[in-house]
Amino acid sequence: MALICESQYLRNMSQSPSQQIRGYRPLFKKHRTSLRRFLTRISKNQPRGLDARIRSLEPGVWKTVDCLSCANCCKTMTPTYTDADQKRISKYLGITVSAFQKKYLERERGGDRDWMNRATPCKFLNLSDNKCRIYSVRPADCAGFPHLRKKFDVYGHVHHQNVEHCPATFELVRRLKESLSLNG
Ligand code: SF4
Numbered sequence: 360m361a362l363i364c365e366s367q368y369l370r371n372m373s374q375s376p377s378q379q380i381r382g383y384r385p386l387f388k389k390h391r392t393s394l395r396r397f398l399t400r401i402s403k404n405q406p407r408g409l410d411a412r413i414r415s416l417e418p419g420v421w422k423t424v425d426c427l428s429c430a431n432c433c434k435t436m437t438p439t440y441t442d443a444d445q446k447r448i449s450k451y452l453g454i455t456v457s458a459f460q461k462k463y464l465e466r467e468r469g470g471d472r473d474w475m476n477r478a479t480p481c482k483f484l485n486l487s488d489n490k491c492r493i494y495s496v497r498p499a500d501c502a503g504f505p506h507l508r509k510k511f512d513v514y515g516h517v518h519h520q521n522v523e524h525c526p527a528t529f530e531l532v533r534r535l536k537e538s539l540s541l542n543g
Pocket residue numbers: 361362363364424425426427429430431432433504505524525526527528
């Protein structure tokens with residue numbers, strides 16, 4: 360999951376909260392199947408130099424995408440909260456870890472039984488400006504989202520999921536597909 364990330368500092372002041380995500384919804388619908396097929400293909404047969412190619416494309420993505428006009432991750436997904444996250448955030452809020460869990464979190468059903476948000480949108484999202492109220496102490500998962508710079512063989516499955524939720528992921532995968540088709 361995720362969140363107000365690197366592009367917090369690259370916002371386009373002309374866009375109002377949620378304007379960007381509205382523009383991307385029809386694009387997700389139109390291209391998600393072909394982008395997922397592409398991701399599956401390169402997961403099975405990873406092109407040489409893939410991580411370096413992704414790193415070279417990523418800065419261009421953040422010139423187009425503005426998280427503060429989106430916040431779709433904070434509105435529709437949930438981060439996982441590690442023990443360290445919970446200690447840091449509860450201290451910031453001036454409550455105990457147990458009170459923090461009771462008020463905001465629940466255990467994942469199945470899987471690793473991770474701690475996740477009890478509700479969406481995330482209770483720490485300010486819906487009027489898409490800013491995170493606990494930005495300085497937010498979960499590590501939020502700070503790293505959408506994981507575009509991470510190794511593809513570890514995070515490719517995350518992009519597979521996020522290509523229809525996150526404009527930044529969509530842009531990266533679309534550009535990657537185009538770049539690989541141009542370069543053979
Ligand atoms: S969904 Fe992606 S583009 Fe939108 S706020 Fe989250 S990280 Fe940024």
